[in-house]
Amino acid sequence: MDPRVPVHDLLIIGGGFGACSALAWLARLAPKAMRVAVMIGSRTPADGADNFYGCGLAYGAQDPTHLLNSAHWNMGLLLDEPDGFTHWLSAQSPTKKLSDFVPRAEYGAFLQSKWHENLKLLTLKGVEVHVIQQSAISILELTDRFVTIVDDAGTNHSCAAVLVCMGPTLISETGLRHEKxxxxxxxxxxxxxxxxxxxxxxxxxxxxxxxxxxxxxxxxxxxxxxxxxxxxxxxxAHDAAARERLDVQFKGCPLEVLKTIRTAASRVPWQAVMNALRDQSNIIWHDWTTIERRLALRHLSGMWTAHRNxxxxxxxxxxxxxxxxxxxxxxxxxxxxxxxxxxxxxxxxxxxxxxxxxxxxxxARGFARINMNMNSFFGQALRDGHFNTSGLGYGIAGDKSHRVTPLGLAPIHVVGAARIGDLIETTGAPEVRTQVHQSLEALLKPNHPVKVSRHMNCQENGSSAID
Structure with missing residues (x-):
């Protein structure tokens, strides 16, 4: 096999919400005979079962006492079906009255169910799907025609395009290990x-x-x-009653935006104001200079985090x-x-x-900021010059379709938490499902250089076909 010929039309890196959303979109959008691979990572579940597919780190093994921090009606996989999780819950227990905030374990079950459901839909559609239970380590080669990804088993995976949906990298104390x-x-x-x-x-x-x-x-x-x-x-705390959509425009420098927030919150619940701000936050962030972004992070990040999360x-x-x-x-x-x-x-x-x-x-300090000093796929890609950071020096920089490689080279799109810095709001389900949709729409355009090759039907070493 010629290593320069892509084995996959699209490689999805990630095994959580983002990848699950991508499979749901592909079940709608993917052309027949497309070859898709999903690299879910080397992690194995505690009980040895397959119940971690689609769950990622956050939803794979949850205590029943842990509740979702978002209401179920906004946790669907698809942009036009934000209440998809609600419908799934209702179908599981038709007579049960739903509370606004349900256990995270139930959301993990939803993701697992949708993961397998969409794999079956793709197979019935004639899409060839492989699941690779390894972690991406680095980009071996990036040309105008293909990308070669190396996994932690040393296997190379050649593809025409890549969609990276890896979840957040957690902050941890390096070099410090103790049983307590x-x-x-x-x-x-x-x-x-x-x-x-x-x-x-x-x-x-x-x-x-x-x-x-x-x-x-x-x-x-x-x-x-x-x-x-x-x-x-x-x-x-959330206010479940504050669901009204506000017609408020947030413009100007950080202090002007803060003034608009306070004015609006004097008339309606502040939760509704924050919801409106969330919808516009990345546009505002894009319009600010690097100096304004740094000032906002220095003086307002604690307030933003407490009110937003x-x-x-x-x-x-x-x-x-x-x-x-x-x-x-x-x-x-x-x-x-x-x-x-x-x-x-x-x-x-x-x-x-x-x-x-x-x-x-x-x-439990939360998300790490992606930079070239990290020992990770993103850190290696930054050191190798394949990706760039935002103007703040951290976070993967991308365009409006979340493409992170320049035109003229094979497309790699990155969505989710790795974009923190280039975007301010990029970790929640609504943002990730939107980014996934925008990425796939760009990748599957008729005039896009990614072509569905019908003459190959080969399986890489280390991949497993999905029935």
Whole structure:
């Protein structure tokens, strides 16, 4: 086989929501005889089953007490079916009254179901689909006709186009390992807290930190829970009633946008204002200069995170009750982890000089910013000059269709959390499903250089056909 001839018309890298959305779109859009491969990663589920397909890191192994942080009616896979998850839930339990915020485990079941359903639809349509259970490591070659991706087994995968849907890279303490240090928390890290006792310190007070806190609070032998972050700010709560669409335009510099937000929030629930801002956020971000972006991140990022990344009201009440009863403490501080002479993990509070020696430490600081120093597919692609970062020095830069390679070279599109920096809003289901659709529309245009080759029907080493 000539390695310069693409084996796949399209390679999708990722095994979570983004890839699941891509399969749903392809079940509609893909031409007959198209050859698609999905590289889902080398991760294997804890129970050895196949129930992790489509779930990614975030939804593969969830405690029933963890709720989705978004209402079910906006978590569908397709742009024109935002309530697709709602319909699926109703079909599973027709007589059950749905609460606004359902367990994350149910969403994982939805993604798994849709993953297999759309693979079958693609096969019936005559699309050849392969699932590759390896992780992408680097781009071996990029020409005007093809891309060659190397996986962690050393196998090369040649394709005419690539859609990268990998989820967020989690922040972790490099070089620090301990049986009582949980990092990262997904997909199975929080299971280590089962039976935990004594003091638990959680680094991070965002949505991931709240999930860790819910797990810790469920353990009766946990005597004290401490959450620490640089701003000491917890997410605020959703208002399920604030679903009205506002006709508000946000324009100008960061201070002008902030003024518009405050004016609008004096008339209607602030949650509705934030929803309207979310729809326009990437346009606003694009119009700001690099200096304005840096100023906004420096002075407004904590406020944005607390108001944008919201909690189900019941979850926030549970956290606030734990604070009122003295079981949970919030500390505002930068931190550093190290070992003491006895080998225990210590949490140093930078500035105050305080040191906490807890029984457990949970690293729940959220997403890492993609840059060329990272030991990852994206870091390697940046070092090799295949991708560029945003003007902030992190995040993969792309065009309006999320293409990250220049015209004249084979197309690679990147969607989701890897774009943070180039985009400000790029991690939620509505944004990712929109980006996937825009990418596939660009890739499948009739005049696009990606052609569906009908003369080949070969299978790469390491790939498995889907029945």
């Amino acid at each position: 240090l949980i990092s990262p928390i997904w997909p199975h890290g929080l299971q280590c807290l089962k039976g935990a006792c004594g003091q638990v310190v959680i680094i991070g007070t965002g949505l991931s930190g709240i999930d860790a806190a819910i797990s810790a609070l469920a353990e009766p032998e946990v005597t004290k829970l401490t959450m620490i972050s640089r701003d000491g700010r917890l997410p605020l 919201r909690l189900p009201p019941d979850v926030l009440r549970q956290v606030e009750t734990a604070i009122d009863h003295g079981r949970l403490e919030i500390i505002k501080s930068f931190t550093r982890l190290h070992f003491d002479n006895d080998g225990h993990v210590c949490v140093q509070l930078i500035g105050s000089g305080g040191i906490i020696k807890p029984d457990w430490v949970v690293d």
